[in-house]
Amino acid sequence: LHDLVGKVFGVPVWRLLGDKKRDRVRMYCDTTESSDPKVYAARMLDRKKLGFTFFKMDVGPGIIRNRPGALNTRGVATAKGLQMYGEFFQAVRDAIGWDQPLASDHFGPLDVTDSIRHARSFEPFELTWAEDILQVGTLGRGDSPRNWRAYKEIKDATSTPLAMGEGLFGLEESFKPFVDNRAINVIHLDPQNCGGLREIKRIADYADDTQGIP
Numbered sequence: 001l002h003d004l005v006g007k008v009f010g011v012p013v014w015r016l017l018g019d020k021k022r023d024r025v026r027m028y029c030d031t032t033e034s035s036d037p038k039v040y041a042a043r044m045l046d047r048k049k050l051g052f053t054f055f056k057m058d059v060g061p062g063i064i065r066n067r068p069g070a071l072n073t074r075g076v077a078t079a080k081g082l083q084m085y086g087e088f089f090q091a092v093r094d095a096i097g098w099d100q101p102l103a104s105d106h107f108g109p110l111d112v113t114d115s116i117r118h119a120r121s122f123e124p125f126e127l128t129w130a131e132d133i134l135q136v137g138t139l140g141r142g143d144s145p146r147n148w149r150a151y152k153e154i155k156d157a158t159s160t161p162l163a164m165g166e167g168l169f170g171l172e173e174s175f176k177p178f179v180d181n182r183a184i185n186v187i188h189l190d191p192q193n194c195g196g197l198r199e200i201k202r203i204a205d206y207a208d209d210t211q212g213i214p
Contacts, residue, residue, distance in 0.1 A: 002197045005024055017201050028103065034064045037091035045095040053100065056131070059085050060106040076114050077107075081120040089125040098126065105131040105162070112150050129163035129186050146174055148165035152183035153214035161185035170195050171203045179207045186214055 006013045014020055019091055029052035034040040040063075061077065064070040070081035077085060092102065106129055107118055115133045122130055134150055146168065155162050163186035168174035175194075178184050187207050189200050207213040 004160045011182050013197060014176060017197060018095040026054055027052070028056050028101070030058070032064055033058050035066065041091035041095035044092045048096050048100070054128075055092075055100060056103040056105060057088070058106040059088055059104045061108045063088065069082055076110060077118065077121055079117075082118065084173055085118075086121065086125070089122070089127075093125055101128040102126075103128045103131055107133055108135075109124055110134060111213070112153055114200075115154045116157045119154060119160040119162070119180045122160045123158065124144055129161040129188075131163045131188060132160060132166070134164070148183040151178065152181055155183060155185065163188040165194070166190035167193055169193060170199060175203050176206070179211050182211055184213070 002013045006016060021071075029047045029050075029055070031040075031043045031047055034043065040057065044057065045174050047055060061071055061075050061081075064077065064081050064084045067081075067084060068077060070084055072078050075083070089104075097101070103135070104122070107115075110118060110133060112134065119130055119133060127133075133154065151162060151164065162184045164184055165175060165178070165188045175187065178186075187203060189203060191197060191200055192201055194203060
C-alpha cells in the first residue's frame with residue numbers, strides 16, 4: 001500500500017515512513033548449489049568478482065545425499081555429514097576470504113538437538129548467521145519458529161549467530177517475544193509476510209531500540 005500511495009503522490013516510500021537514513025543498502029548474494037565443494041566455491045567467487053561483499057550459501061541434505069553415512073534416517077546430517085558440510089564452508093571461505101560476511105540456510109528438518117549440533121559445527125567458519133535453523137513444524141506441533149524458547153535454547157548453546165523470521169507476521173503477533181527474550185541475533189524480515197513496510201519498520205525499530213538486535 002505504501003508503494004501505491006507513493007506512486008500517487010510522486011514521493012519515495014521512505015518519505016511516507018520517516019526520514020532518510022542512507023543512500024545505499026548492502027545486499028547479500030546467494031548462489032546455486034553444487035555437491036562439489038570446489039564448484040560451489042568457484043560460484044561464490046564469481047559473485048565476489050561481480051562486486052558483492054556479503055554472501056549466503058545453502059548447505060543442506062541435498063548436497064551430501066549421495067555420500068555414504070552423510071544422513072540419518074530422518075534425512076538430517078550425521079556427525080560425518082556435518083564434517084562434509086564443513087568441507088563446503090572451508091572451500092567457500094578459502095575462495096572469498098575470511099573477512100567477507102558469510103551466512104547459510106536450508107539445513108533440513110532439524111529439531112532443537114539437531115540445531116545445536118549443526119550450529120556448533122559451524123562455529124569454526126565464523127558465519128554471520130545461520131538462517132531459520134529450526135523449520136516450520138519440526139517440533140511436532142504448530143508453527144515451531146514461533147517458539148522463542150526453542151530458539152533461545154539453541155542460541156544459548158552456540159556462538160553461531162541465529163537469524164529467523166521471514167515466515168512470521170507482526171510485532172505483537174510473532175516477533176516481540178523473540179526480541180524481549182533475546183532468543184535470536186538477527187531478525188530476517190520478509191515484507192510480503194511480516195505485515196508490509198510500516199510493520200517492517202515497527203519490528204526493526206523495536207528490536208534495535210530495546211535490545212540492539214539488527
